[in-house]
Amino acid sequence: MISFDNVGFRYGVGPEILHDISVSIEPGSFHFLTGASGAGKTTLLNMMHLSLRPTRGFLSVFGQDVGALKRRRMPALRRQIGMVFQDFRLLDHMSVFDNVALPLRLAGEKERDIRRDVTSILEWVGLGDTLQATPRALSGGEQQRVAIARAVVARPGILLADEPTGSVDEAIGQRILRLFEELNRLGTAIVIATHNRSLIERFPHARLDLDDGNLVRLPGGGGQS
Amino acid sequence: MSGIPFKSEQRSMRALSVLVTGLMVALGILVLAGAATLRHVDTAWRHALTDRWTVETTAADADKTVAALTTTQGITGVRVVPAEEMRHLLQPWLHDAGLTAELPLPTLIDVVIDRERPPSAAVLAQKLAAAVPGAKLDDHGSWTRDLLRIAEAGETIGLAVFAAIALTAALTIAATARTRLAVNRDEIELLHSLGATDGFIAGQFQAGAFRATVVGVVTGAVLAASVILGVIKGAPPVIPFVAELRLEPADWAVLALVPVGALLLALLVTRWTAYGLARRLP
Numbered sequence: 001m002i003s004f005d006n007v008g009f010r011y012g013v014g015p016e017i018l019h020d021i022s023v024s025i026e027p028g029s030f031h032f033l034t035g036a037s038g039a040g041k042t043t044l045l046n047m048m049h050l051s052l053r054p055t056r057g058f059l060s061v062f063g064q065d066v067g068a069l070k071r072r073r074m075p076a077l078r079r080q081i082g083m084v085f086q087d088f089r090l091l092d093h094m095s096v097f098d099n100v101a102l103p104l105r106l107a108g109e110k111e112r113d114i115r116r117d118v119t120s121i122l123e124w125v126g127l128g129d130t131l132q133a134t135p136r137a138l139s140g141g142e143q144q145r146v147a148i149a150r151a152v153v154a155r156p157g158i159l160l161a162d163e164p165t166g167s168v169d170e171a172i173g174q175r176i177l178r179l180f181e182e183l184n185r186l187g188t189a190i191v192i193a194t195h196n197r198s199l200i201e202r203f204p205h206a207r208l209d210l211d212d213g214n215l216v217r218l219p220g221g222g223g224q225s
Numbered sequence: 226m227s228g229i230p231f232k233s234e235q236r237s238m239r240a241l242s243v244l245v246t247g248l249m250v251a252l253g254i255l256v257l258a259g260a261a262t263l264r265h266v267d268t269a270w271r272h273a274l275t276d277r278w279t280v281e282t283t284a285a286d287a288d289k290t291v292a293a294l295t296t297t298q299g300i301t302g303v304r305v306v307p308a309e310e311m312r313h314l315l316q317p318w319l320h321d322a323g324l325t326a327e328l329p330l331p332t333l334i335d336v337v338i339d340r341e342r343p344p345s346a347a348v349l350a351q352k353l354a355a356a357v358p359g360a361k362l363d364d365h366g367s368w369t370r371d372l373l374r375i376a377e378a379g380e381t382i383g384l385a386v387f388a389a390i391a392l393t394a395a396l397t398i399a400a401t402a403r404t405r406l407a408v409n410r411d412e413i414e415l416l417h418s419l420g421a422t423d424g425f426i427a428g429q430f431q432a433g434a435f436r437a438t439v440v441g442v443v444t445g446a447v448l449a450a451s452v453i454l455g456v457i458k459g460a461p462p463v464i465p466f467v468a469e470l471r472l473e474p475a476d477w478a479v480l481a482l483v484p485v486g487a488l489l490l491a492l493l494v495t496r497w498t499a500y501g502l503a504r505r506l507p
Contacts, residue, residue: 051418051507071504072422079420089415106421150419 001027001158001189002048004215007057009043018043019213021057025158025191030184032200033193034218035210041193042086044210045160048191049083050074062157079107082151082188084161088143090135096122096146097131103154121149125179141172148179158189165196173199239437242401246441247448249394250487253387254449254480260383261476267376270369278346280334280353282360287332293356294336299344302337391490398491402430402498413506427500431492438491446484453480 002025009018017040025031025048033041046052047059050066059066062077069077082103090099097118104114122128125145127138135143144164151159161180165173173196181203184190191208194200200207207218282290287305294303311330319328338344346364353360406413413426457471472480 049418075417075420075422075425077420078418083418085418089411089418091412091415102416103419106416106419106425 001025001062003058003060004047004054005058005060007047007054007059009040009047009052010055016055017213018210018215021215023208023215023217025189027157027189028184028187030181030190030205031192032203032205032207033191033210034195034197034200034207037195039210040213041195041210042162044215045083045162045191045193048158048160049081050078075106079103079154080157082154082156082159084144084147084151084159084164086162086166088135088147090143090146090150092134092136095132095134096127096138099135099146100149100153102150107154117153118149121153122146124182125149141168141176144168144172144176145179148176152183152188156188158191159183161190161192163194163196164192165194165199170199174202177203238401238404242434242437243441243444245397245401246394246438246487246491247445249390249397250442250445250484251449251452252445253390253394253487254446254483255452256383256387256390257480257483258449258453258472258476260380260387261472261479263376263380263383265471265473267373267380270372270376276338276340276343278336278338278365279363280336280360281331281363282334282357284332286357286360287334290334290353290357290360293353294334294349297344297349297352299339299342300336301339302335304335304337306333306335394487395490395494398434398494399498402434402495403502405430405433406499406502410506413503417503417507423500423503426503427496430499431496434495435492438488438495442484442488442491445487449480 004021004023007018007021008016009021010016021044033044035041043052047054047066048061050061050069053059053066053069062080064073064077091102100118100122101114104117109117119128119131122131125148127142127145127149130138130142130146135146138146144167148161148164151161159180164176164180168176177192177199180190180192190205192200209216209218280290280294291303291305294300308330311333312328315328346362346366350362353362416426453472
């Protein structure tokens with residue numbers, strides 16, 4: 001699904017911040033991407049999301065060589081990737097419904113199907129009664145769940161989440177991770193970047209730990225919640 | 226595909242957009258109407274003056290002059306202007322019937338020229354000089370050429386001004402589209418990240434600009450049509466020298482294309498500008 005082979009990355013002419021990354025994200029897998037703040041987690045996620053290209057090495061996303069990928073081929077690939085941004089990136093001038101409906105509208109779905117899918121996904125994240133609210137009217141945790149709903153509504157092959165529990169308390173953080181597990185059971189591969197080690201210790205999924213630009217694969221936590 | 230609502234612009238910004246589009250369309254139509262009018266004036270003068278020459282002679286030489294003229298190829302009619310008719314023509318200039326009656330007048334011969342095969346004025350003048358010494362040929366060329374040149378220049382300037390208006394309109398529309406894109410930069414980056422193509426984003430901006438453009442174009446067209454009809458109705462007293470200010474059906478058809486062209490121009494420029502800028506955003 002996503003394959004890194006000796007990938008290195010630097011911003012412009014700055015120092016290399018990711019070194020010799022080699023890892024494979026398989027369909028249906030679940031990974032936590034951990035590391036201290038500034039370790040390069042967001043950069044690695046952005047490379048998976050095609051927002052950044054490797055400065056060396058080989059990166060393949062859904063079988064496409066990202067280094068040689070033409071701009072016109074990116075939209076179709078991006079529609080197969082769900083992304084939960086650290087800052088949510090919800091559009092404040094649109095309702096919760098319209099925010100979540102964006103990926104479906106971009107994919108050209110019929111309005112009847114959009115209404116059904118968006119209503120269903122918002123109920124799944126526990127926000128079925130906020131369809132017409134604007135994001136500003138919601139709490140941080142609710143906005144996070146709207147962002148998750150938008151990322152998964154088009155049933156992507158892989159979901160990337162950047163610090164999805166960063167702005168919510170422990171209980172809501174756990175609830176969000178449970179949502180991701182449910183989604184994973186339906187076949188979506190999950191990669192969650194987080195520095196909240198205490199939270200992920202409760203989940204048994206594999207960890208990819210970034211340390212000083214190097215990626216190390218670690219075994220999962222105990223899985224007690 | 227359903228529309229993606231971008232951030233609303235300020236109402237004043239939208240009103241400015243409508244105003245600029247309307248003024249550009251109105252100015253464009255008026256300038257083209259002016260150019261068309263000048264073309265008709267040019268044609269009318271050309272026909273009225275260049276196919277009529279005048280020969281001035283004396284009453285004694287009138288018959289000889291007419292004989293010389295009627296045997297010249299390219300002349301389809303010769304008529305000695307009666308003295309009474311000449312006095313009638315002079316009346317508005319002299320304002321004195323008694324003076325006009327006493328004024329010694331030359332004999333004028335009105336010569337009708339074949340438009341398709343006109344004779345050479347120089348050759349005819351030589352022929353007249355040989356046959357009737359003292360006869361003078363006036364082909365009106367000395368002053369009609371200047372008038373026609375002025376009319377042609379006016380028409381050319383009108384078309385150049387129209388092109389300048391179209392260019393200014395295109396640049397203004399592009400600047401407006403850039404402003405709208407700058408306001409919605411975050412939305413565009415998000416749409417890209419969700420899988421939107423640059424063409425889709427450009428199409429959304431085009432659709433967003435459509436309503437304001439239509440309102441501006443229609444307003445400008447109505448304004449220009451009102452001005453043209455008002456000028457046509459008041460033309461004879463308002464514009465001396467031009468006997469009749471009028472537009473042919475073909476002119477109206479061309480003028481009707483201006484708003485349509487302006488609408489297409491606005492939509493295309495908006496799309497191209499949005500597409501170009503969207504391509505530069507991640």
